[in-house]
Amino acid sequence: MKSPKIRQEKQAIKQLLAEQQRLAKQRQEANERQKLLAKERQDSENTMPPLERVRLNARIIRYEQEASNGSAGNTLKTPTGSILLLLLLLITALSLIAWGLRLMNG
Secondary structure, eight states: OOOHHHHHHHHHHHHHHHHHHHHHHHHHHHHHHHHHHHHHHHHHHHSOOOHHHHHHHHHHHHHHHHHHHTHHHHHHHHHHHHHHHHHHHHHHHHHHHHHHHHHHHO
């Protein structure tokens, strides 16, 4: 006959072995998840972003370059200068026409 102490020890050993197997299985699953996450991260780094995002990035880069060299401010000054020159041209043309008419009327 086996003593109750031996039976308890065998039962404890069985429980420890089952726990050990469960932990080994969890460790393996964790390693597989880690490999899968690393693969997904690598795939996302190698994947090109959507075309809209590429266009947006290009616009942002172009704006930053223009803002850094001051041409963005010049684009606002250009129409104002063009309007001023157009007004001067019209005034000059009108004054030449008026001068010509005065000469003809004598």
